Amino acid sequence: MYRICLYQPRFMLEEWKFSLMAQLTCLLYRGCKYTCIYNLYLYILKCRLLYTGVLGLQALGAQSSILSRATGKYRVSVVIDRCKECGICIFVCPTKVLVKSSVLNKYGYHPPDPVNIDKCIGCRLCEYNCPDFAIYVEKVV
Amino acid sequence: MAMTRQIHPLDKHLRLERIPTLYCPGCGLGIALGALLRALDKRISEGTINPDKVLWVGGIGCSSRMVFYVNYDAAHVIHGRAIPFALGAVLANPDLLAIVTGGDGDIAGIGGNHLIHAARRNVDMIVLMFTNFVYAMTGGQVAPTTPRGVSTTTTPRGNPEYPVNAVKLVGSLNANYVARASVTTPHYIEQFFYKALGMRGFRFIEIVSTCPEIYGRHIGLRDPVEMYSELRKRVKYKHKPSLEKAEIDWEKGIVIGEFVERSNPSLIEILKGVRS
Amino acid sequence: MRKTFASGNMAIAEGALTAGLKFYAGYPITPSSEIMEYLAEKLPEYGGVLIQMEDEIASINAVIGASWAGAKAMTATSGPGFSLMAEAIGLAIITETPLVVVNVMRAGPSTGVPTKTSQSDVLQARWMSHGDYIIPVYSPWSVQEAYDLTIKAFNTAELLRTPVVVLSDAVIAHLWEPLTLMERGDVEIVNRKTPVDPTGEPYPPYKPDPDLVPPMPLFGRGFKVLVESLIHDERGFYSPRDDGYRSLVKRISLKVLKRLDYVYEQDARFTEDADVLLVSYGSTARSTYLATIELRKQGVKAGFLRLKTLWPLDDDRIRKTSNARKIIVVENNIGKIYLDIDRIFKDREVYPSPVLSLELPTPRDVLEAVEPWL
Numbered sequence: 001m002y003r004i005c006l007y008q009p010r011f012m013l014e015e016w017k018f019s020l021m022a023q024l025t026c027l028l029y030r031g032c033k034y035t036c037i038y039n040l041y042l043y044i045l046k047c048r049l050l051y052t053g054v055l056g057l058q059a060l061g062a063q064s065s066i067l068s069r070a071t072g073k074y075r076v077s078v079v080i081d082r083c084k085e086c087g088i089c090i091f092v093c094p095t096k097v098l099v100k101s102s103v104l105n106k107y108g109y110h111p112p113d114p115v116n117i118d119k120c121i122g123c124r125l126c127e128y129n130c131p132d133f134a135i136y137v138e139k140v141v
Numbered sequence: 142m143a144m145t146r147q148i149h150p151l152d153k154h155l156r157l158e159r160i161p162t163l164y165c166p167g168c169g170l171g172i173a174l175g176a177l178l179r180a181l182d183k184r185i186s187e188g189t190i191n192p193d194k195v196l197w198v199g200g201i202g203c204s205s206r207m208v209f210y211v212n213y214d215a216a217h218v219i220h221g222r223a224i225p226f227a228l229g230a231v232l233a234n235p236d237l238l239a240i241v242t243g244g245d246g247d248i249a250g251i252g253g254n255h256l257i258h259a260a261r262r263n264v265d266m267i268v269l270m271f272t273n274f275v276y277a278m279t280g281g282q283v284a285p286t287t288p289r290g291v292s293t294t295t296t297p298r299g300n301p302e303y304p305v306n307a308v309k310l311v312g313s314l315n316a317n318y319v320a321r322a323s324v325t326t327p328h329y330i331e332q333f334f335y336k337a338l339g340m341r342g343f344r345f346i347e348i349v350s351t352c353p354e355i356y357g358r359h360i361g362l363r364d365p366v367e368m369y370s371e372l373r374k375r376v377k378y379k380h381k382p383s384l385e386k387a388e389i390d391w392e393k394g395i396v397i398g399e400f401v402e403r404s405n406p407s408l409i410e411i412l413k414g415v416r417s
Numbered sequence: 418m419r420k421t422f423a424s425g426n427m428a429i430a431e432g433a434l435t436a437g438l439k440f441y442a443g444y445p446i447t448p449s450s451e452i453m454e455y456l457a458e459k460l461p462e463y464g465g466v467l468i469q470m471e472d473e474i475a476s477i478n479a480v481i482g483a484s485w486a487g488a489k490a491m492t493a494t495s496g497p498g499f500s501l502m503a504e505a506i507g508l509a510i511i512t513e514t515p516l517v518v519v520n521v522m523r524a525g526p527s528t529g530v531p532t533k534t535s536q537s538d539v540l541q542a543r544w545m546s547h548g549d550y551i552i553p554v555y556s557p558w559s560v561q562e563a564y565d566l567t568i569k570a571f572n573t574a575e576l577l578r579t580p581v582v583v584l585s586d587a588v589i590a591h592l593w594e595p596l597t598l599m600e601r602g603d604v605e606i607v608n609r610k611t612p613v614d615p616t617g618e619p620y621p622p623y624k625p626d627p628d629l630v631p632p633m634p635l636f637g638r639g640f641k642v643l644v645e646s647l648i649h650d651e652r653g654f655y656s657p658r659d660d661g662y663r664s665l666v667k668r669i670s671l672k673v674l675k676r677l678d679y680v681y682e683q684d685a686r687f688t689e690d691a692d693v694l695l696v697s698y699g700s701t702a703r704s705t706y707l708a709t710i711e712l713r714k715q716g717v718k719a720g721f722l723r724l725k726t727l728w729p730l731d732d733d734r735i736r737k738t739s740n741a742r743k744i745i746v747v748e749n750n751i752g753k754i755y756l757d758i759d760r761i762f763k764d765r766e767v768y769p770s771p772v773l774s775l776e777l778p779t780p781r782d783v784l785e786a787v788e789p790w791l
Contacts, residue, residue: 066148079148082160086167086353086365107161128327129369131171132161133149156619159654193615193639198482201646208643209655212619214636216485216644218478219508225442225475229482229490230636232466233440237486237637258471412466 067103069117075138076114076126082134083111089126089135095119098126154178156212164203167365169324169350170271174207176330177240177269184338196237198227200252202244202278204271204350221251224259227266235409238338239266245286246276249307253285256307260314263342264408267334270307270345272389273352281355288391293359304389308347312384312401317342319401321387323349325373329397336399342407349376349395360391418603423596425589426451428560429519430459432567433491435599436606439465440483440490442476444498447531448587449521452493473498477505477518484514485644487635489571493519496529496538499545506580507546510669512644513623513631515574515609517567522586524775533775534587536699537750542582543728551670553680554582554728556699560594566725568599572607573680577672578630584727586749588700588777615639623665624651629672674729682725685738687713691720693791694741696758697748698724700777705747707780708787717791727754732761745770745790747783 068077076097083105090098090112097120101113111134114120120137127136147153155178164171184190195213199205201220208215218226227239241248248256248270259266275293276282283293283300286307290299312319318337322330330348337344351357353368362368372395379386379398389395423431430452433441441460443453453469460467465488470476473494480490494502499520509516522538524530542554553573557563563585570581610632612620619641620634631651634640643653648665650656673680687709688694695712697705702723712719720739724730735758744767746755752769759767770786772778 077148084161084166088167088172088365088369091366091370109166128175129172129324130175131164131166131168133151133155133171133175134161136149194637196636212641214640214642216482216642218481218644218646219504222474222478222505222508225470225478226482228468228470228475229440229442229479229484230486231482232468232479233483233486233488233490234637254471255475258475 067101067111067113069114070140071118071120073140074117074120074122075140076117076120077136077138078111078114079134080111081106082132083109084132084134085109085111086131088129088131092125092129094123094125095121151175151178151182154182154212155210159209162210163206165352165354167351167353167369168203169273169348169352170204170207172324172327173269173271173330173348173350174210176327177334178211180331180335180338183335190238190338191236194236194238196227196230196239197242198223198230198239199242200247202247202276204242204244204269205247207242221247222255223247224252224255224266224268228259228264231265231409232412235265235413241266241268243268243270244277244284245270245272245274245307246284249305249310250285253305256311257314260311260316260343260345262408263315263317263405265341265343267337267344267346269334270347271350272307272347273350273356274304275352275356275359277352277355281359286389291359306387306389308345308387308389308400309384311343311345312387315343315405316345316401317403317405317407318344318346318399319384320345320399321347321349321389321395321397323372323376323395323397324351325369325376326378326397329378333399336402340404341410342405347389349389349397418600419598421596421598422593423560424451424591424593425557425560425563425585426521426591427455428564428596429493429567429583429585430455431596431598432564433517433571434459434463435564435601435604436568436571437489437608438463438491438571439488440480441465441467441492442470442479442483442490443467443492444470444473444476444494446473446495446498448523448590449493449495449519449585451590452519452521473501474505477502478508480516481505481509481512481514484509484516485512485636485642487637489515489575491517491519491571493521495521495523495531496525497527499538499541503545506552507548507550508646509580510546510550510552511548511646511648511665513578513633513669514580515578515633516580517570517574517583518580519567519583519585521590522584524587530775532587534700534777535750535773535775536584536586536701536748537753539584539698539727539748539750540753542584549666549670551673551729552579552582553577553673553726554584556584556725556727557589558699558702558723560589560592560596562725563589564596564598568604568606572605575607575609576630576679577676578609578633579669579673584699586700609633611635612640615641619643619652621651622653623649625668625672629668629675677729677731680726680729681731681734683731683734683738684723684725686721688720688722688739688741690718691739691741692718692743694720694722694739694744695787696722696724696744696746696754698727698754699749701747701749701772701783704778704780704783708747708783711780711784712787724754730757730761735761742766743768743790745787747772747786749774749778
């Protein structure tokens with residue numbers, strides 16, 4: 001169940017071509033990102049890999065695209081198209097979870113990526129200091 | 142209009158067709174709006190506030206445009222006149238909870254007279270003044286709160302005037318609640334607003350905000366993170382300080398806290414004869 | 418119905434109370450202060466609220482806010498205060514707020530002569546705010562008419578969702594005459610259209626019905642109203658686009674013009690066989706009427722036309738009033754409505770007769786002013 005690059009359907013790879021191996025490879029190498037000539041961000045729908053630290057990108061329409069990572073305790077989600085790259089969330093995070101990603105959103109900004117999600121302590125300083133309702137933290141139940 | 146899904150926990154308080162906001166990257170107004178909506182959300186889920194009765198009123202300016210984004214009754218009126226508009230609405234329908242948002246120019250400049258009299262009357266409304274020390278929407282002209290010596294577009298050789306201290310001004314009148322917070326401490330914005338939502342009478346919260354694009358340009362702090370961090374260094378929280386300590390000085394420090402908290406009879410209580 | 422003896426200011430206040438006034442915010446200014454003082458006593462008895470604000474700007478903004486909260490609202494002032502209200506009247510126009518503003522004209526410009534009369538604000542009442550719009554302006558000539566036209570002003574405001582100006586003056590304000598007060602059942606009272614029930618989605622406050630007037634959602638009922646001073650679309654969102662701008666600005670004017678039959682009123686006497694038509698309005702019309710009768714006694718076939726509505730004018734109806742060759746416009750200013758009458762009667766001889774007078778111009782003053790043109 002994968003689809004890539006919602007903006008350019010002709011670059012979509014048919015779902016049936018993806019096997020589990022392809023899913024893993026896709027995450028590891030991110031080849032489509034480098035080959036997409038429009039340099040647009042890519043979405044992978046409903047990644048089902050269960051190990052921690054997995055990158056989950058939900059695409060349900062351009063405005064609602066979310067980039068989220070979760071540990072056993074907390075999930076940090078970034079609403080990609082709302083971010084304006086101010087950098088405040090990256091600055092205030094006490095454990096340096098967030099890093100500016102190379103994803104380009106609809107308005108040309110680079111939203112943050114919670115790569116060090118295992119260090120997240122759930123303080124929500126990112127959520128509270130974001131001016132654009134673009135990042136939020138949930139407890140994983 | 143595309144159907145936008147509610148994703149962020151505060152999305153039910155926002156008019157999602159107008160998100161993302163027009164605010165610049167790093168604008169403190171967005172941080173403050175999030176904190177205000179969290180406090181309002183708490184009050185609504187407790188049941189102490191009816192969301193249908195909430196009314197947001199703004200004049201003209203970036204801060205006043207907050208009314209575009211909230212999913213409640215809202216009014217975007219003329220420059221400086223949000224306070225009398227809200228006063229008329231509240232007196233005609235005392236069930237309404239009026240929240241006035243405005244910048245330092247809209248509320249303490251052109252609206253200064255209305256601020257003074259609304260505070261004097263202790264009329265039931267919450268006034269949020271977002272201080273960024275400049276008239277930002279129109280390009281960066283000097284404002285009543287601009288510190289001495291700052292170069293703005295209309296004071297290119299340095300501001301010769303002294304700024305007004307709105308907290309001391311309103312505190313000297315009959316207001317029920319006077320506080321100052323900063324966008325570098327959104328928890329305090331939420332706390333103070335939460336408390337103000339549960340009170341009656343005139344409640345005034347000055348929220349010191351970052352404006353990297355316009356004021357930051359005037360003082361050499363264009364980067365949002367730099368301006369945020371410089372402001373954070375100068376903000377000092379004091380627990381229930383007195384009004385004499387309500388300094389707001391970029392060199393000496395910006396004191397935040399709750400300066401005045403009392404329960405004098407509000408105008409509606411007096412008119413209804415509940416208290417005299 | 419009740420007969421009483423009252424002044425023009427009291428009549429305006431009583432008219433507002435009969436129409437259902439529930440909120441008044443004002444600032445004292447001669448010669449209109451009595452309206453506020455009278456209402457300060459009476460309005461709370463009717464369940465309304467009155468507050469004296471810190472200036473006229475605060476007053477007009479407060480009544481706009483109160484109107485959106487559901488109350489019929491009014492403010493009264495005179496020349497200097499009216500000038501201060503200019504910006505906010507523009508706000509009421511573009512947000513389509515029902516409102517009544519009373520201007521008790523006094524001698525100007527600037528501080529002028531606070532206790533004496535003039536009719537110099539007749540064009541200001543039409544166009545004082547920036548932007549394109551048409552708002553109704555009424556001008557009573559007697560205490561009874563001050564009462565009736567104030568009720569009509571409220572009805573017009575509610576029917577067309579627009580601010581309405583009532584132009585009284587210092588003479589009518591302090592003139593005492595018999596007044597017949599109506600009870601609620603005696604006179605038609607119009608209330609604004611409101612949408613039925615909130616559906617949870619924001620209600621578009623500016624989506625017009627076929628009569629070009631949108632139903633007005635009020636604060637506090639779950640409609641998620643957006644009152645917007647910028648040029649907006651039907652939802653109230655800022656919309657700086659040509660098509661939306663054109664349709665909004667045109668609709669604001671057209672909704673009034675569509676009901677010209679209701680809004681425009683005039684009073685024509687002795688016009689069937691008139692050779693000379695005297696046109697006047699307001700307090701000056703009282704003397705002009707007596708002058709007309711005097712001219713008839715002298716053998717001149719004089720007719721009399723009094724405008725009750727000063728804007729918008731029904732050009733056709735005015736033209737059809739009389740076939741008189743000469744038309745003389747008598748007014749207590751430097752000649753303002755003359756400009757309209759001159760335009761309307763293009764093919765006849767139209768002459769101005771400005772009778773600048775601090776007290777009510779006497780019939781003798783009017784005759785002297787009119788004589789050179791006869």
